[in-house]
Amino acid sequence: MSSRCRDAFAIALVCACVWPSMANGAERVLRVCADPDNLPYSNRNGAGFENRIAEIIARELGTSVGYTWHPQLRGFVRKTLNEKLCDVLIGVPTDLELVRTTKPYYRSAYVFVYRAGERAFDSFDDERLMSARIGVQLVRNDLAATPPGHALAGRGITQNVVGFPVLGDGPQAERIVRAVADGTLDVAVAWGPPAAYYARLQTVPLAISAVRAAGEPSSLPFEFSLSMGVRRSDNELAQTLNGIIDRRQEELHAVLAEYGVPEVAPVPTDAKGEMP
Amino acid sequence: MDAASGRIAWRAYSTGPDRDVLIGARFKPFYESERGKDLGVSTWPPEAWKIGGGTVWGFVSYDPASNLIYYGTANPGPWNPEQRPGDNKWTAGVFARDPETGEAQWFYQLSAHDLHDYDGVNENIVLDLTIGGKPRKVIVHPDRNGYVYVLDRATGEVISATPFSHITTSSGVDLSTGRLRYEPKKEPKVGRVIRDICPASPGAKDWQPAAWSPRTRLLYIPHQNLCQDAETTQTSYIAGTPYVGADVKMKAGPGGYRGEFTAWDPAAGKKVWSIREDLPVWSGALVTAGDVAFYGTMDGWFKAVNARDGTPLWQFKTGSGIIGQPISYRGPDGKQYIAIMSGVGGWAGAVVAGGLDPRDGTGALGFVNAMKDLPQRTSKGGMLYVFALP
Numbered sequence: 001m002s003s004r005c006r007d008a009f010a011i012a013l014v015c016a017c018v019w020p021s022m023a024n025g026a027e028r029v030l031r032v033c034a035d036p037d038n039l040p041y042s043n044r045n046g047a048g049f050e051n052r053i054a055e056i057i058a059r060e061l062g063t064s065v066g067y068t069w070h071p072q073l074r075g076f077v078r079k080t081l082n083e084k085l086c087d088v089l090i091g092v093p094t095d096l097e098l099v100r101t102t103k104p105y106y107r108s109a110y111v112f113v114y115r116a117g118e119r120a121f122d123s124f125d126d127e128r129l130m131s132a133r134i135g136v137q138l139v140r141n142d143l144a145a146t147p148p149g150h151a152l153a154g155r156g157i158t159q160n161v162v163g164f165p166v167l168g169d170g171p172q173a174e175r176i177v178r179a180v181a182d183g184t185l186d187v188a189v190a191w192g193p194p195a196a197y198y199a200r201l202q203t204v205p206l207a208i209s210a211v212r213a214a215g216e217p218s219s220l221p222f223e224f225s226l227s228m229g230v231r232r233s234d235n236e237l238a239q240t241l242n243g244i245i246d247r248r249q250e251e252l253h254a255v256l257a258e259y260g261v262p263e264v265a266p267v268p269t270d271a272k273g274e275m276p
Numbered sequence: 277m278d279a280a281s282g283r284i285a286w287r288a289y290s291t292g293p294d295r296d297v298l299i300g301a302r303f304k305p306f307y308e309s310e311r312g313k314d315l316g317v318s319t320w321p322p323e324a325w326k327i328g329g330g331t332v333w334g335f336v337s338y339d340p341a342s343n344l345i346y347y348g349t350a351n352p353g354p355w356n357p358e359q360r361p362g363d364n365k366w367t368a369g370v371f372a373r374d375p376e377t378g379e380a381q382w383f384y385q386l387s388a389h390d391l392h393d394y395d396g397v398n399e400n401i402v403l404d405l406t407i408g409g410k411p412r413k414v415i416v417h418p419d420r421n422g423y424v425y426v427l428d429r430a431t432g433e434v435i436s437a438t439p440f441s442h443i444t445t446s447s448g449v450d451l452s453t454g455r456l457r458y459e460p461k462k463e464p465k466v467g468r469v470i471r472d473i474c475p476a477s478p479g480a481k482d483w484q485p486a487a488w489s490p491r492t493r494l495l496y497i498p499h500q501n502l503c504q505d506a507e508t509t510q511t512s513y514i515a516g517t518p519y520v521g522a523d524v525k526m527k528a529g530p531g532g533y534r535g536e537f538t539a540w541d542p543a544a545g546k547k548v549w550s551i552r553e554d555l556p557v558w559s560g561a562l563v564t565a566g567d568v569a570f571y572g573t574m575d576g577w578f579k580a581v582n583a584r585d586g587t588p589l590w591q592f593k594t595g596s597g598i599i600g601q602p603i604s605y606r607g608p609d610g611k612q613y614i615a616i617m618s619g620v621g622g623w624a625g626a627v628v629a630g631g632l633d634p635r636d637g638t639g640a641l642g643f644v645n646a647m648k649d650l651p652q653r654t655s656k657g658g659m660l661y662v663f664a665l666p
Contacts, residue, residue: 041516072515078636093511093518139514146519153359159322166515191517224511224518 029066030058031087033080036069039171040197040259041091044069049193049259050090056251057088057228060244073166081231088237092229100232102241104225105252108192109210109264110148113180116205121187122212124151128186131160135176135188138163147220148189148211174198181206192262200260210264223264286378290330290349290366291316297366298378305382306432307454309363319362328360329353330367334397334483337415342430344372344381346415348396355393357464363388368396370417372432382432386419387456391463392445393477394420399485400427401495405543407435416542418486418497420479421456423449426542438545440538441480441499442529444472464506476504476526477641478556478623485601486540487561487569492583494548495540496569500556500624501529502646524642534646537561537571539586549586555650558624560601562614570614572598574625575653578616578661594618596657597625597650612665619658620650629656 032054034042042048044067046055054065068085070076077098080086094104112121121128129152136149152161162185164176173194179185181202188195189211199206211222228245230237245252256263278285288298293314305311312318317325330349337346349371352364369385386396400415407414407426412435417425422443426435437449445462449455462473481499488495504526512519528534535553540546559572567583574597580590597620607613621629626640627647637645 035515038516072513074514075636091516093513095511096513097511137517139512139517139519146517150356150358150520153356156321156361158324158359166517172515172517194516221511221520 028061028063030054030061030063031066031068031085033068033070033076033086033089035072037171038072040194040261041072049255049261052255053090053252054088056248056255057090057241057244060248061240077229081229084231087230087234088241089229091226094225094227096229099229100234100238101227101229102238103245104227104266105245105249106256106261107223107225107264107266108262109223110146110189111192111195111208111210111262113177113188113190113195113199113206113208114186115180116207118207120207120209122209124148124155124157124211129155129157132186133184134161135164135179135185135190136161137172137176137190138165146189146191147222150220151222152189171198174201177202177206193256193259196260196262208262210262223267225266285376288371288373288378288380289316290332291320291325291328291364293317297380298373299380302374303380303382304431306384306428306434309388309453309455310365310383310385310432315363315365319365320360321362324360327353328364328367330364332397334395335399335485337400337402338375339402339413339415339429341413343375344429345375346370346372346400346402346429348386348398348400348417350395350397351387351390351393357389357391360389364390368394370396370400370415370427370432372429384427384432384434384454386417386425387421391458392421392473392475394475394479396420397483398479398481401486401488402429403488403542407543414542416488416495418481418495418499418540420475420481421446422475422480424495424497424540424542424545425449426545436545440497440540440547441501441536442474442503443480444474444503470506472503473506474503474529475500476502476646477524478502478526478643482558482623484558484599485560487563489563489567489569489583491565491567492539492563493541493543494563494583495542496561496563496571496583497538497540498535498557498559498561498571499538500535500558501531501533501552502526502556503529504642523638525637526642526646528646535573537569537581537586539569539583551581551586555597555647555653556624558597558599558622559616562602562604564604564612564614570602570616572600572602572616572618574598574620574650576618576620576657578602578618592661592663594657594661595655595659596620597628597654599625607664613662614665615660615662617658617660620654620656625650627651628654 036044042050058065070080094101137146176188177198180188181204228241289296297316329352352367368387368390372381387394400417414426415429422441423437424440425437447457484498486497533552535557538550539548555574562570569583572578576594578592596618599622600617602616627644632639634648
């Protein structure tokens, strides 16, 4: 177990005792489970955009945020939200079946990351990908687990692809983006929010462009809508959060823009969170 | 290895150029698709053979008459077949080699471009059978892909390939080309849900060895009856990265039972009798000259049945699930003993031995889903039981 996990477990235990449930406690704190070290989303210093969004929600509810920290790895929902260590996850894919999701409040995409000044990559059919050194994110012990990995493999592009696992020396997205900046990679295909965030922190100017999903033969998704997540039984809280999203959507977009999150147009089918 | 000195006498790889695979002038495979130069390289994307799998983790058989050894090679890597277009030689097949030089005599690929993790490592039982009125020198290989193969052990020709379990992933073996006929509807594809993939990844039978009785002329096959659903559409989210998961969930096959102990006539290519077991039969089989067949169950029963008709004769509840190999031996006192190791584990038993959470069906590569009840049925163990015959 990495030190990152160990710290998170210790803090999770402390926080579980301190913060009472929203439902039965007089304090009615907004109990949020979040990763203690996963910028740009969240960290324990409150520097991530999900920390900022949690503050906005708490303000609307007239309360403050209480965190249970836990690394967002396999079992995160089961060990946090479903153990009632918290009531809300600030950012989850809208179609994540493990939780009840609110209406989406942003939608992002996988992006190509490359050195500024190069001709923009926007499609997996770009002939440069046949020979370029390409980085992809590994989220499981299977090189093809992210949609870009599958799309490349589907075109027979397998030998010039480098996988970056979740755990390692520093955040995954930072490692993959830095490899583009220092010339180890020609191009990376990574999830938009962290890729864009770390691209801005490099000393070498980098460019990003969203992966164009159109033209992909399979039903592979390259864009995902993001929602807040609550326990599946917690419809009341979901409806409360939907109201807050409606009222504060502009403010949420402003926070996301501050972190450089590449937003793409919402899709009409993103109505799941509005269902009773 | 040289038994006297420990020096490596030869080493043969399962992928790569012919010189690494020890394929040379003696190599005479029966089927066209196994012939050609450096197929261990050219049937893969560039360089992919270097991480191509084909490990040799099963049994090696030896036939003194032909002076050949026989062994199977495991599935190709990585799991996702889209990443490795081609036949992926020399994975998921059987090699016949000279034991002294390692030179390959023939190879037969059971599952070309394996789609379902059907390793070819199961045992190759050296037998002389009468088939169609003619004596044939064969090896019999009950494979993970669900067929009992009877191969000519001199040439690698497939004499017969007969299903011994429920199969949806293929529709038979073409005896003119030797190729498994895959069912395209069951081919794993990213972004598509595929249900009822039978047999599941551990196969119709995994490594647990079958036993042959020269008295009954039957092969006693311990095996499973499992199918799986590949749920590839569910969105997952790890460390702020959304992706489409490719989770597998195994389940009981048709009939609702998960295991079977089958007496098989390899000459006729047919089942003679079988005993259904609720749990996968993950132990080896033993058959004695007294016409008694033995096997164990994953909830700890050690069973003896009549080898001729499967009638139960005796059973004993051991302290843990049985995935070991029963053996028979004569003790120094001249008596016959039967020994069995009790102690659940392995892929099928990982939910108990590894203390996995039975609520997460995708654990142990999806095997936990089929074994959720095992923690209630047995517990960890590790004890040798020896029974004396009266």
